[in-house]
Amino acid sequence: MPIAEIKDLCKVYTMGTNKVHALRNVDLSFEQGEFISIMGPSGSGKSTLLNLLGCLDRPTSGQYLLGDQDVAKMNDDALSAIRSEMLGFVFQSFNLLPQLNVVENIEVPLFYQGVPASEARRRATELAGKVGLGSRCDHKPTQLSGGQQQRVAIARALVNDPILILADEPTGNLDSKTGEEIMVMLQELHETGTTIVMVTHENEVAMNAEKVLTFRDGELVDTKAGNLASRRGSAVL
DSSP states (O other): OOSEEEEEEEEEEEETTEEEEEEEEEEEEEOTTOEEEEEOSTTSSHHHHHHHHTTSSOOSEEEEEETTEEOTTOOHHHHHHHHHHHEEEEETTOOOOTTSOHHHHHHHHHHHHTOOHHHHHHHHHHHHHHTTOGGGTTOOGGGSOHHHHHHHHHHHHHTTOOSEEEEESTTTTSOHHHHHHHHHHHHHHHHTTOOEEEEOSOHHHHTTSSEEEEEETTEEEEEEEOOOOSSTTOOOO
């Protein structure tokens, strides 16, 4: 059974007297442990799809099943709970809180779940070590490189043990070498069974996934196998 599935999904935005069809009758399923990249030109619908998968927006019509729940018609409070409990987000701009250190930034999702402070600190510290930042737990974002900040963001996305990680241009603000390191980390997460959906406009980045979906004008126009490396350290940007 897929962990996430969308059926006949449509999203229409009204702009004055015009209607913009951002997504048109999209059908997709995401299996446990898949690493899928979504690409396409500006206006293709890829970001709209990621927002819908992330419960940041609602479809105009169609179904979105996450686990065994139909989230397409949930109210704002229910969507917020789904985001907190079932999803992890990695953004191009990192979205770290500048006043918090590494561990405190990783802890943020657990705060909203009401996890006891001692348990939140234990989980966050453990994840900081796993992403290679164990010696920088007390550092603020301004004291970290772009790649280190993205590592914090990945750890934060993992801390609530989500069923789905959504990555929006995760290498977009990074140089090629650092971007390659982040892609290797995502591949390693995939190898442990983490389900990842990544949006990118770069073909070289997209091909590092297991499967590549291409969108154009709100429609899925191509599906092909990616070049997911089978051994550590072989991501290509």
